[in-house]
Amino acid sequence: MNLSDSIHTNNNHSNTSKAVPICGLNNLQLRFLCPSDLKEVQALCQDWFPIDYPLSWYKDITSEPSFYSLAAIYNGVIIGLIVAEIRQYNSLNKEDRDILAASFDKHIEVGYILSLGVSENYRRNGIASLLLENLISHLTTAENSSCKAIFLHVLTSNAPAIHFYEKRRFRLHSFLPYYYSIKGRSKDGFGYVLYINGGHPAWSLCDYVKHWCESLYRMNVSSWLYKRLTGAVHWVWPGMRRVVVENSSALLSHYS
Numbered sequence: 001m002n003l004s005d006s007i008h009t010n011n012n013h014s015n016t017s018k019a020v021p022i023c024g025l026n027n028l029q030l031r032f033l034c035p036s037d038l039k040e041v042q043a044l045c046q047d048w049f050p051i052d053y054p055l056s057w058y059k060d061i062t063s064e065p066s067f068y069s070l071a072a073i074y075n076g077v078i079i080g081l082i083v084a085e086i087r088q089y090n091s092l093n094k095e096d097r098d099i100l101a102a103s104f105d106k107h108i109e110v111g112y113i114l115s116l117g118v119s120e121n122y123r124r125n126g127i128a129s130l131l132l133e134n135l136i137s138h139l140t141t142a143e144n145s146s147c148k149a150i151f152l153h154v155l156t157s158n159a160p161a162i163h164f165y166e167k168r169r170f171r172l173h174s175f176l177p178y179y180y181s182i183k184g185r186s187k188d189g190f191g192y193v194l195y196i197n198g199g200h201p202a203w204s205l206c207d208y209v210k211h212w213c214e215s216l217y218r219m220n221v222s223s224w225l226y227k228r229l230t231g232a233v234h235w236v237w238p239g240m241r242r243v244v245v246e247n248s249s250a251l252l253s254h255y256s
Contacts, residue, residue, distance in 0.1 A: 028127070030134065033062045033069040033081075040078055041071075048117040050182050061114075068111075070134055072118070072127050080118040082131040086139070086147055087112050095176055099149050099193050101202045111139045111196075113152040132168065140196050148199025155180060156188040170194045173201070 033041060042058050061069045061083050072080030090106040092099070099110065113135070118127045139147045151173065154161050170192040179189035195201070
């Protein structure tokens with residue numbers, strides 16, 4: 001496992017934690033990290049994530065301009081953080097190289113989310129969404145038009161994070177058995193991707209069925225039937241794919 005691969009925050013916290021109402025966050029500010037934030041960020045990540053990142057990782061994300069390290073600040077304290085970077089598509093690991101269709105130039109770029117976390121008492125206030133929206137806005141500007149996708153890795157057991165990304169139009173891309181190593185134990189991961197700036201994956205079965213439905217429509221088949229067929233495909237296929245990978249994950253865990 002690459003040490004820069006993060007496990008995204010699990011929001012399944014105790015009901016005893018008291019969330020701060022969003023109306024009380026009038027002093028919330030966003031700014032990029034700087035070297036003086038290193039100790040504070042290190043303490044937060046050790047609390048949020050089960051991975052022990054090396055000191056060099058914290059130095060990089062708080063000083064290197066190649067990282068998009070954006071913090072949410074409330075009353076002078078960091079309460080949320082997103083860390084991402086733009087990577088050359090041809091430099092990706094083998095398991096991520098099929099994120100985009102083969103027709104794309106291999107010199108294009110993709111955004112990779114390394115970490116996204118919010119302090120427990122401030123969760124469910126839209127802070128994680130705000131941080132993610134800022135990253136997406138940054139990567140969809142004209143100057144970053146060569147960036148065709150944003151992707152991430154997440155533990156298969158981290159249901160709150162999976163729900164968070166799926167709700168924001170990230171789609172399941174891959175199942176990664178034994179992707180993480182946490183305290184000497186292997187854990188499965190999912191790969192999720194959001195396509196931007198005209199990016200798209202290779203055609204799946206869903207795409208071929210949709211194309212067939214569109215061809216029927218162009219042949220003057222009833223628009224009512226066309227809408228029902230395409231609607232059924234878009235509704236059924238994501239759920240079917242989730243069931244397959246989750247059952248695969250459970251089966252592998254059973255025999256491991």
